Amino acid sequence: MNEILTAPAAAVDIDAYLDRGAFYAERHVPEPMGQAHWHDHVELNLLLAGGMTYLFNGTRISIGENRVHLFWAAVPHQVIAVEATADLICVYLPFADFLALPVADAFKSSVMDGRFATVAAPDPIDPLLFQRWAAEWPDGSELRQQILREEVGLRVKRLSLDAVAPGTSAGDALAHGTEELEEPRLRSAAPRAIARVQAMTDHINAHFGEAVAVEAVAAAGGLHPTNAMAVFKRVLGVTIAQYIRRQRLSRAMMMLVDTDQSIAEIAFGCGYGSLSQFYVEFQRHCHSTPRQYRLRFRR
Structure with missing residues (x-):
């Protein structure tokens, strides 16, 4: 077999x-x-x-x-x-x-x-x-x-x-x-909704280092903010705010591995308002400090 x-x-x-x-x-x-x-x-x-x-x-x-x-x-x-x-x-x-x-x-x-x-x-x-x-x-x-x-x-x-x-x-x-306690509901997203969400994620990916406004994300998808938040959650299973946080964290992880920029430069370059906010978010998801994470990939 x-x-x-x-x-x-x-x-x-x-x-x-x-x-x-x-x-x-x-x-x-x-x-x-x-x-x-x-x-x-x-x-x-x-x-x-x-x-x-x-x-x-x-x-x-x-x-x-x-x-x-x-x-x-x-x-x-x-x-x-x-x-x-x-x-x-x-x-x-x-x-x-x-x-x-x-x-x-x-x-x-x-x-x-x-x-x-x-x-x-x-x-x-x-x-x-x-x-x-x-x-x-x-x-x-x-x-x-x-x-x-x-x-x-x-x-x-x-x-x-x-x-x-x-x-x-x-x-x-x-x-x-x-x-996990019951059979999950499997829902198909309409092609038009998927296209709108792709446009919104493209906007987030291009501007994650800035202050990303929900209104601007919604406009990229051609939707009112309220409708945009509903469509985004329905297609992706996460909110716009959650997706922005995940993209900022992912980019910070990439930069820690791929560049020699200081941790502060990476934090502010990825849109974090303060270094302490970055450390709290990073340790919550990665269970290590940014410096420890960088060293793991460079041994």
Whole structure:
């Protein structure tokens, strides 16, 4: 059932399509990364063989064979250890595609909050599905590629029902709250609502270092502020204010890893009103100081 259909592909330069925010599925032999990187996708990983370890959000996370793992790749992540036998398939789902999926708010929020999701036990069908996606995507017809994207979306929807954090049991839900106590409601967002939310997130991403007014965000989506807040929450599962805080924090994390700017420069450059506010927010989400976080990625 878990037979490997093709030999592992050579390592590829993924920057070209990651920078475009495009969908992609590929198979390669992973290697330790010299530095952390990030891109605006929701990434699905499946190891057909071997094991590997990420430094993700400042925490070491090890993944093993034949189990789907999912995370928001806008959070800095770095492969720091790989077994010689490792054979990896990666699926890069554009963030906009993730927004369009009718998954429970608690799951969507947990992913955007920088949590790593997996399943409690391997599903025998996953290795075959992932191998087919990696084999068919690069040269598939437009119709076949559309079907493939729909299959990936369905797999994420199923994962949203079963997701746990790495190292936990089946009884430990990924996201805590009332939704884990009952069957989550899966709601589809209309294409027009998704387009409006994309316009609003684009505005936030371009101005996160400034004082971002809800009125300006709403105007970017062509909506009254009250309607904008409702549409944003319905599509993303988080409020506009929560999204702004998450983007500021994500950018600060990236800059701590990728630049030599002082912590104060990063805090004010990411829109924090004071250094103390930045420290409180950072420690609440990352459970470390900004300096400790920076050192983890530079050892």
